[in-house]
Amino acid sequence: MRNVGTAQFKVAAKSLLRLGGPLIVNNLAVAGMQFADAVMAGSIGARELAAVAVGGSFWFLGFSLCLGILMAISPIVSRLFGAENFDLIGRYTRQGIYLSVAMGIPIILMGQFAAGPLLERFGIDPDFRDLTVGYVSAITWGAPGIFIFLALRFTTEGIGYTRPIMFTSILGLTCNVFLNYVLMFGHFGAPALGAVGCGYASAISMWVVMVALGGYMMWDSHYRPFHLFSRLAPLRLSAFKEIIGLGFPIAITITAEAGLFSAISILMGTRGTEITAAHQIAISFSSTTFMVPLALSAATTVKVGQLIGAGKFHEARISGAVGIMLCAGFMAFSAAFLLVFRDAVVGLYTNDVAVTGIAISLLLMAAIFQVADGIQIGAAGALRGYKDTNVPMAINIVAFWVLAFPLAYLAAVTFKAPPNYVWAGFVVGLGVAAILLTWRFARLSRRRPTQTA
Secondary structure, eight states: OTTOOOHHHHHHHHHHHHHHHHHHHHHHHHHHHHOOOOOOOHHOOOHHHHHHHHHHHHHHHHHHHHHHHHHHHHHHHHHHHHHTOHHHHHHHHHHHHHHHHHHHHHHHIOOOOOOOOHHHHOOOHHHHHHHHHHHHHHHGGGGGHHHHHHHHHHHHHHHHHHHHHHHHHHHHHHHHHHHHHHHHHOOOOOOTTHHHHHHHHHHHHHHHHHHHHHHHHHGGGGGGGTTTSSOOOOOOHHHHHHHHHHHHHHHHHHHHHHHHHHHHHHHHHHHHHHHHHHHHHHHHHHHHHHHHHHHHHHHHHHHHHHHHHOOHHHHHHHHHHHHHHHHHHHHHHHHHHHHHHHHHHHHHHHHOOHHHHHHHHHHHHHHHHHHHHHHHHHHHHHHHTTTTTHHHHHHIIIIIIIIIHHHHHIIHHHHHHHHHHHHHHHHHHHHHHHHHHHHHHHHOOOOOOOTTT
């Protein structure tokens, strides 16, 4: 990375930002949905905020696993696009849609029948456990819709046409906030369902964005060379095998990190309503700022994959390095902002004095780990462009579950330590992941990859 000159940096950064700009808007819209859910639930009460926090974490465990598998479509399509092998792009898209439906149905069943027993077994505070179960049961109805949307999203992302993703996400945010207003608070004749209404609003919005993006891709001329929907194609086990084979390690990688955050949210749920609500505030803001490097990471995957597909290996290495730098730079800015304005940030969510004090201490910890979080997600994105997924999976498992989670568990359960000590597990896990993933990229990108690797 030290060999990246100023001119090379500017060219690569401009290309990544052009590709990643709409993805940043998309991710911020997704974060806006989470922010709106938290703020609107918090305006009802701490129980509703805690239910949305824990329920959202529980839902995200299953969602992130399926998300990771479908993310394989992006590097596959970007390689095919770079090599101008357009016919196969439609094939992988159609197989991704079939796979989305196959994964969505078990998620629905989990939400309807497994959420209650599992949350009880985890020891979630009975004060808000029933609300949490209702939220999970409601939101999982949107699983097939959002998974099909993701298959389409990663296709259009892979060909480098990201503006439709931005527009559909803005539609999703608007729809989600409006339906929250209707279903949570009981407007326009609807019953006031509180946290459960929040789950239904999210589920409906998932189907809306799927229909919107699918309709656009059927109509727009950008997609005609790929014949995405030209026929009802049969299942192709070879394509399924490639998507799952590449995507499963990505899924485990994402789930290792998302699962850590979800598991710690569940641990916080055993400590009472105020700590759980404060934790949700800190996670909500941290997740919002994380959306920018997450988008840049996705853009890095696409750009690196396209360059490798075109045989431009040196340019691929430069784009990967610049992507990591951009992710780290933004998160350094975010950490500085958080250190200065964390009191004001907490004030956006709650006026509860007890919750406010805890949340401010957690945001201080969030500022510490944000730079490491930016580096590790940037490096992971660059490695996906190289179709390198197994080693990053092993790194994340070790960093998050061998190191971070045991530390968080000891602090939360064994020693009943203050919440900021629990969050120290985040700092350790993200720091180790950032170092090892960057080292992996620096080593791997020196090699000359094959276009089919």
